Amino acid sequence: MKFDRVWFRNFRNLKDQSIDVSYKQVFLIGENGQGKTNMLEVLYFLCYGNSFRTRNLREVTRHGSDDFLIGAEFHDVHEDSREIILKYVEGKKTVLLDGREIKDRREVIYNIPCVNFSYDDIDLIRGEPEFRRNFFDQSLSMYDPLYLDDLRHYKAVLKQRNAAVKTNMKQMMETYNLLLARYGLRIQKARNEACSVLNMIFPDFYKNIAEDGRNLTLSYRPSWDGLDSEEKIAEYLGENWERDQRMFSTTSGIHRDRFIIYDQNGLFQNSGSTGQLRLASLILRTAQAAFFRRQTGMNPVMLIDDVMLELDSRRRGAFLEQLGSYSQAFFTFLLDEKYFSGDSDESSKCYHVINGQFEAQR
Template identity: 35%
Template sequence: MSFSSIEAVSFRNLADGVIRTDTPSVFVVGDNGQGKTNFLDAIYTLCYGASFRGGSDADAARTGTQAWSVRGTNPDGSGCRVTWESGIKTIREDDKAIHDRKRLVERNPAIVFCHEDMEFARGEPERRRFFFDQTASLVSAGYIDLLRAYRRVLRARNVALRERSLDVLEVLDIQTVSYGLGLRDERARLSAEFDERFAPRYERVSLLGRRVGVSYRPSWRLEETKDDVLARLAASRDRELALGTSLSGPHRDRFVFVDERGDFSDRASTGQLRLLGLTLRIAQAEHYASVCGRHPILLLDDVLLELDPPKRRRFMENLPEADQAFFTFLPGEPYRDYATGSTVVYWTDDGRFSNT
């Protein structure tokens, strides 16, 4: 659901007040450090109850303050508000408290495109798992529950390994395998579907001339059954006890970007990796729309800056449909080339917004 207005109070460096956003496309133009990314972060916080920039909730409070709030109003008059005060965060939907952020995902799904997306292309396996877990969570509350359950039992299992609680481990092994195989199978289905969307999109934008796709490399092989995995855990018991940690499972899964020569990320240029990270977000938005029958909000934070003009044009042409899109630009960028008749352009200076 789109936002007709965004209100911020003591949120980062944004000036207190309401910003009208009742249009399909909003451009925010300004120099670095003037509030462009903070504005997108306010929207993201409304969508997920947390910042896409990391850090603590306290970091979002304007210097010298101990509280902040953001409120989004939807075109139908409904709205949501996220507040943080005295170390306590409260999320409310139409004045009704939300205790599980899964509800926000269902209400206002958003896809953020930012410089850090390049970590998915060239970063550690953990970052890629994060991306694909996020993609699955956008379309399935059940996946969120399954991931939470696996993480919970994995933590308990690692404690039992460190404490050498053998009787407890026998029980936790069964739970770990049950949740873990569920995750493995869900990730296998997701990667196959995602690959079919990602590969052609990347070729359209990059014009590389060869297919780059997604390959899922699970820690527990797809052909392994529950009994097979339990036997593997039993065989590795002594080593896991010595190290005090679980050595196999979905927390060790890998996602690899491959072409005809193998691991593409190992040989790709910086520009190719940057484009790969952005295309992952395009495919993520398309996957959400295909499964849920709705379009997400798109948040694009200075993502065109490091692309050459032809790639910028192709990237914009391949952006998926959106319920609403917010873009940030530096003043020297040709942002008007990407505007439509309904685009509203704001200039920001020290967190203050003016309409042009």
């Protein structure tokens, strides 16, 4: 699976154009603010149907415009040639897959599974628990549509239960408790299994790349720890109805789960330096790609945005070695960076990005 050609109109600062990206490795070279990350955002949009930077689609529309359009020709996981178009017109987002309008985003995300490496990924290590929950949810949803369905159902029931809590609709409590327990328990089990698998990958990756003597461990702390059946969870929710009323929300559930990263010194986010935390976030994304390969036998598309800038030559080499196989990778670099060898072979293409214009380099 890979992108073959990408086009865009009225998207951020990018000039309206169509670009040949039918290469295993695509290098986007340029100074900051020229449009390299915007290009990766286009690709992410086409993989997931949304942006990794904003939920407000007006923000990605070029200044002075009211709409935008992005699209691509690509080969999907079955190596079939496809076309996807995403457009935003009059405040409405529309996705077309091979000319057919897509109503459900799940029809988009399984065509080109991608792993996105971003400078903001440090929040996966030191940010609020929600960032790590979202990381695990994305890791599982990339290949498991049943998990995605359970997550959607859980969020819908949670919203209904929260409304019932606020208005004291106790007659609905039992129904909502049972539904929340059903979907939540399945999500909890999947998260627990995913954490176990990632714990066999992430610590070794960190040890091989960082070589700083720290032994990292991922730990899953479910909100419903020790509750191993739908009946027990539903009963627990019922017992806490009055507490939930005082807090105006459901105070337990998978939306309160925590994922902890610690080492021999305790919480890693408290003892690690900023450089170590940033490196760990980069390695966690690498582990996400390895997790996807392990679960599916497929190689994802990689979007790697300037994250190697702070790595010394040894760690950069170790990172690229640990990165593993990919079906396609897009790298962004500054002009004066020495990106890895292989940039001149036939499987690679380099574009110089200047003011949103992509100029092919020989």
